[in-house]
Amino acid sequence: MNIYEIHKSNPDIFNQLSLKDQLFCYYECPQKEKILQLYSNHNQLTFTISGKRIIKHGDKKWILNDCQGFLLKRGAFHQELPDDFTDWKVLVLYLKDNYLKKIFDEFRTYLKLNNLPKVNVEMIQQFMLNDQIRICYESLLPYFENPQLLPDTIFEGKFKELIFNILVHPDNKHILAYINQITGDYVTPIWEVMEANYIYNLKISEFAEISNRSTSTFRRDFEKHYGTTPGKWLKMKRIEKARMLLISSEKSIGDIIFNCGFENVSHFSRIFKDTFNVSPSEYRNQNK
Template identity: 25%
Template sequence: MTNPTEIIPGVIFYSYLSTMRKEKVGFLKHNTLVLQVSGHFTLETSAQKISMSKGEMLLIGKNQLGTLTKTPMANEEHYETIVIFLQEDLLRKIAMEEQIEIKQKYTGPQNILVPSNDFLKGYFQSVIPYIRNPTKSITADIGILKVKEGVKLLLHVIPEVRNLLFDFSEPHKIDLQEFMLSHFHYNLPVEKFAGLTGRSLAGFKRDFQKIFGMAPRQWLLEKRLTEARSLIENKNKKPSAIYLDLGFESLSHFSHSFKKKFGKAPTECMVLQTAREK
C-alpha cells in the first residue's frame, strides 16, 4: 500500500508500514491530529521529543521542522496511523462560524499528547469506513465536516488548545542565528527558512549576511559539509547513512560537493580514519 494513502483529499490520510521508516519531514505545515492504530511513532523537533504507541493520539502544531520515526512492533506485525490535517482555511471558517476569538497568544508546547477519551476514539472509528473503501468518491464537503467534528471534540477535551488551533498570525521574528544552527540540516528552500524566522526573503538575506558573513545557500552547504566531515572522521559514520539527514537530496550530490570542498571523496576520509585507528 502507498504510504501514506490519501483518503479524503488533503484532509485525511492513512499510513501503513511493515518495516521501520525514518523521515526527516522538514516543514510540518498544518496543525495535525494523529491516531496511532498500531506500532510506535516518534516526533522529534528542536524543542520536543514525543512518542506514542497503539491507541494514543497526538496533536501536532503547525509551522515546525521535525523528524518522524515510524516503527512496527514485533507483536503487531505492522505500523498504522490515521492522520487528520487541520488546514488553516478550514480552521478560519470554523472560527468565523463559531465566533471564536483569540485574546492571547498560545505559549504552551507545540505538540500535545491527547488524553484518552471516548469522544475522540469514536471520532476516529467513524473515519475507518473511508479507509476501508478508498475507491469510493468522497466529496470535499465530507472532509470539511470531519475536520469540524474533530476540532470541536478537541476543544471539548482540551479547551486550552483553541489558542494553538486558531492562531492565524504570521511567525514572529525570532533569533536567526540560534534557529539556523539548530535547523541547518533540513532540506528546505531559503524562502521557507525566511518565513519560519518571521522575515521577508530580503530581510532574511540581509540579517543572515550580518550574522554569518555570507549568503544563506553558501552557508548551508558549507555547514552541512563540515558537519558531514566531522561525523565521518570522528564518529565513523558512512556517507550513505548521513547524507539525507544533513539535507542533501542524493548521495552523488553530497559526494561531489564534499570532494569539491575538501579535495577528497567522503569514502576516502573513511579509509584514512580507519587507517589511523589501526
C-alpha cells in the same frame, strides 16, 4: 519527499476525503524502507488506529501509537520503522491556516484563551486523547470507503466537533496556544524554520514552503536576518554539524551525511576538504 503531495497524488494507496480544500487520509502505511526523510508544508493531525511508527526530528523522537494524537507542524522529519513493526493504520488530517482560522473564530467564545502556555517551537507535539476525541475521529473512518454517503455539511460538523474536543481538553492547552498563534497575524520567523530544519536535505523552494512564504520572499527575509544567502548559510551550518559529529560521536560517515543534509558522499567529502584541507576520515583521526 513532500508527504502531502505523495498522499494527494496516490488516492489508490491512500484513501482520502476532501473538505473545502483540506485533505483527510486514512490508510495502512506502505513504507518498506527502514527510514524515510519527509517534509510537509501543511499542519497535520495524526491519529494512529493500530500499529506504530517512529518519528524523529533532530535529536528527538516520538513513537506514534494509539495512546496519543500528534500535531506535526510544517517541517521535515524522519519516519522510521520500529524493530517490532507491524502494519500501521493511521488517520491524517492536513489543515490549512485559513480554514483553521475560520473554525477557531467560530469557537473562540467557548475557548479559555487566558493564561495559555508559551508556544513550543518543537515541530512535533503530542496531545491527549479522551473518549470524546476517540469517538469523533473513529466516526470518520467508515466514510473513507463510501464517501458519497456523507454530505459535506455532516462531515464538516464531525470534523469541527473533533477539533473542538481537542482544544477544550485541559491537557491540550499547548495545542490551543499554537492554533491561537497561527490563526492571528503571526508569521513564522526565518530563524525558527532554518534552525529546526537545516539538517534535512531540502531545496530552497521547500524551505520556503515550510516557512509559508514564496521563494522570493523567503530569500529576501532570509538575507535580511542572516546577512548571507541560504546556500552559503546551509553549507556552513551543515559542515560545522558534521565536524562536531566526526569528533564527538562514533557515527559512520554515511550516518553523518544523512543526519546533516548532504546529498551524497562525494558532495560531503568535497565540501569538507575544501573547508578543512583534509578528508573527513583524516580529520576524525587527527582530532580523536
